[in-house]
Amino acid sequence: MAVRPTRRGLFGLAGAGAAGLLVGGTGGIAAAGGVPGIAGVPALSGGRDGGRQATVPFYGAHQAGIVTPAQDRLHFASFTMLAGTGRDDLIALLRDWSEAASMLTQGKPVGTGVEPDSLLLPPDDTGEAEGLGSGHLTLTFGLGRALFVGAADDAGEADPYGIRGRLPQAFEPLPSFAFDLLAPGYTGGDLCVQACADDPQVAVHAIRNLARIAAGRAHLRWSQLGFGRTASTSRAQDTPRNLFGFKDGTANLMAEDDGELAEHLWAGDEAPEWLRGGSYLVARKIQMTIESWDRSSLAEQERIFGRTKLAGGPLSGGEEFTEPDFTAPDPEQTAQPAIDIAAHMRLAHPLHNGGARMLRRGYNYVDGSNELGQLSAGLFFISYQRDPATFVRVQRSLKPDLLNEYIRHIGSGLWAVPAGAARGEFIAQALFE
Ligand code: HEM
Numbered sequence: 001m002a003v004r005p006t007r008r009g010l011f012g013l014a015g016a017g018a019a020g021l022l023v024g025g026t027g028g029i030a031a032a033g034g035v036p037g038i039a040g041v042p043a044l045s046g047g048r049d050g051g052r053q054a055t056v057p058f059y060g061a062h063q064a065g066i067v068t069p070a071q072d073r074l075h076f077a078s079f080t081m082l083a084g085t086g087r088d089d090l091i092a093l094l095r096d097w098s099e100a101a102s103m104l105t106q107g108k109p110v111g112t113g114v115e116p117d118s119l120l121l122p123p124d125d126t127g128e129a130e131g132l133g134s135g136h137l138t139l140t141f142g143l144g145r146a147l148f149v150g151a152a153d154d155a156g157e158a159d160p161y162g163i164r165g166r167l168p169q170a171f172e173p174l175p176s177f178a179f180d181l182l183a184p185g186y187t188g189g190d191l192c193v194q195a196c197a198d199d200p201q202v203a204v205h206a207i208r209n210l211a212r213i214a215a216g217r218a219h220l221r222w223s224q225l226g227f228g229r230t231a232s233t234s235r236a237q238d239t240p241r242n243l244f245g246f247k248d249g250t251a252n253l254m255a256e257d258d259g260e261l262a263e264h265l266w267a268g269d270e271a272p273e274w275l276r277g278g279s280y281l282v283a284r285k286i287q288m289t290i291e292s293w294d295r296s297s298l299a300e301q302e303r304i305f306g307r308t309k310l311a312g313g314p315l316s317g318g319e320e321f322t323e324p325d326f327t328a329p330d331p332e333q334t335a336q337p338a339i340d341i342a343a344h345m346r347l348a349h350p351l352h353n354g355g356a357r358m359l360r361r362g363y364n365y366v367d368g369s370n371e372l373g374q375l376s377a378g379l380f381f382i383s384y385q386r387d388p389a390t391f392v393r394v395q396r397s398l399k400p401d402l403l404n405e406y407i408r409h410i411g412s413g414l415w416a417v418p419a420g421a422a423r424g425e426f427i428a429q430a431l432f433e
Contacts, residue, residue: 055134058098058105060420061277062266063427065138066359066384067255069234071196074226074363075203076283076380077211078189078413079218081147087162090147091432093217097141097193098426100213104206107134110213126212128205135202139210141427142192142281142415145171166431168271170387174282174414178399186285186411189221194281194382200225222411224285226363226380233361239312239320243364243377244293244406246305247312250320251349253359264357267386267419274430277419279384282391285365285411288378293406304402306343315339326351344403348394356393358385378407388414 056064081090100110111124129135148167150158158164193210197203204225211220230242231249235256242248253260262268267275293301302308306315306324314324316338326346330336339346350357361384366377385391391414398404418428 054136055106056136056138058102058139058421059423063140063278063417063420064105065140065194065196066265066279066361066417067233067261068136068138068196069237069255070229070231070249070361071136071138071198072227072229073197073200073203074229074380075195075200075207075223076226076382077193077195077207077223078221079191079193079211079214080221081160081190081218082216085217086160087432089217090161091426093191093214094141094428095426096213097139097210098421100210101139101141101206101427102423104129104209105134105137105139107132107137107202110209126205126208128208129202132199132202132205135197135199137195137197137202137206139206140194140196140281140417142194142417143428143431144188144190144192144413144415145173146188147190163431166272166274168267168275168416170271170389171280171414171416172388174388174412175392177395177409179404179408180412181408181410182412183410186222186224188413189415191218192281192283192413192415200227224365224380224411226365228364230362230364230379231360233359242379243288243290243366244301244305246301246307246309247320248362249360250307250312251345253357260357261359264386264390265359265384270387274418274428275416278417279386280388280391281413281415281417282381282383282385282388283411283413283415284381284409286379286381287376287408287410289406289408290375290377296406303340304344304406306339306345314345315343324349340402342400342402344398344401347397347401353390353394353397356385356390358383358390358394378410384417 056068058064103110107129109125109127109130114123114125114127114130116123145167147161148164148171150160193207195203195206197206207223214220229240231252232239233252233255235254239247239250253265265279267278267280269276271278298309302315307313308315312320313322316325316328324339324345326337326339326349328338330338346352360382362379362381364377365380366375369375383391418431421427421429
């Protein structure tokens with residue numbers, strides 16, 4: 001099925017040579033690479049070849065890309081609605097994006113594909129994912145608070161898209177946190193799209209084509225590439241490592257934890273109907289001062305996290321998945337606990353946050369290096385939680401974190417992630433009904 005952009009979308013694309021979108025008929029080609037999708041097979045392994053064999057269904061009760069076993073690569077994008085756009089534009093955009101996402105996640109091109117009817121027309125699909133298969137691509141869409149209340153939210157009157165009355169009570173802006181150094185170039189946005197795949201080109205192709213489809217309605221505000229997932233979201237996966245060399249994602253919410261997911265991840269009766277079965281996405285771009293870290297001793301590194309570097313076990317003893325004992329004394333300094341009182345793992349643990357839990361789904365990033373010859377690298381932290389207050393609580397409790405000496409939060413965003421769409425529907429449809 002070809003994706004037919006709405007009139008507004010066509011109008012917006014006109015300047016970019018959108019005539020190709022007007023072409024109907026047989027210009028499209030078959031599924032990328034001709035690899036048939038095997039619906040329901042989850043992404044469990046990385047690598048270009050591994051990613052070609054299976055698709056992750058786009059339609060379902062929850063959006064894909066949350067409990068889906070974390071793929072290896074990320075392209076995260078934040079979009080801003082253009083001035084003068086209204087409710088119909090937003091609806092049309094979400095409809096067009098949903099249709100395109102249903103094709104892209106099957107490894108198929110958007111619209112009429114890479115071959116328009118006439119050589120004089122630009123292709124609907126930009127073509128660089130031809131032959132790569134689906135790469136386990138998932139596309140997860142989120143809505144920013146400004147869509148409900150306007151960017152300024154000054155007089156408390158703004159309602160640009162006619163959805164102010166549907167704003168969930170819990171959808172408060174994130175407060176400022178100690179040590180925040182947020183740059184506008186990595187912060188906020190009306191809409192976000194998280195593209196995850198096992199092949200970076202598949203993820204980039206998806207964002208590029210969604211940005212193209214958005215023309216005339218929304219534009220790409222900032223985006224981030226990520227590699228080397230920093231969390232497992234399924235017990236079938238090995239725990240990966242972050243750029244500090246530590247296992248990351250050991251004590252995460254996992255796809256298999258049904259009861260816990262219902263309690264901590266998915267919005268329920270407390271949320272308006274359109275959000276039930278959805279969640280909230282927090283993204284934080286966290287710069288890591290890699291060079292200073294690399295000069296710190298192993299003992300210091302392990303003290304900071306409260307875990308051993310190689311095996312990932314808690315410093316109170318045991319293996320990676322042994323429960324930490326926060327009361328166990330340090331065998332060498334009997335007056336101190338084995339897990340430092342300001343260790344990252346202690347401060348982030350549910351025991352110290354009123355039981356709060358989140359599903360972490362971040363990625364490493366390296367944006368080249370700076371003029372001092374240091375890597376511009378870090379963690380693109382992503383977490384999903386039923387209530388943004390969970391993130392706020394844990395982030396506040398990380399104020400005395402020993403890790404803070406080696407990191408800086410430089411970007412931030414919070415989006416409400418609606419429930420999944422049924423076939424034939426579009427993401428967030430219930431918000432407009
Ligand atoms: C660059 C920044 C960060 C790094 C390198 C990092 C790394 C780690 C590592 C290595 C662990 C231990 C292994 C594990 O259970 O996953 C961990 C645990 C955890 N982190 Fe972080 N983290 C960072 C930022 C954050 C932030 C911003 C939050 C949330 C506000 C957070 C929340 C957690 C939670 C909830 C745990 C599990 C604690 C437990 O239950 O034991 N982390 N992190």
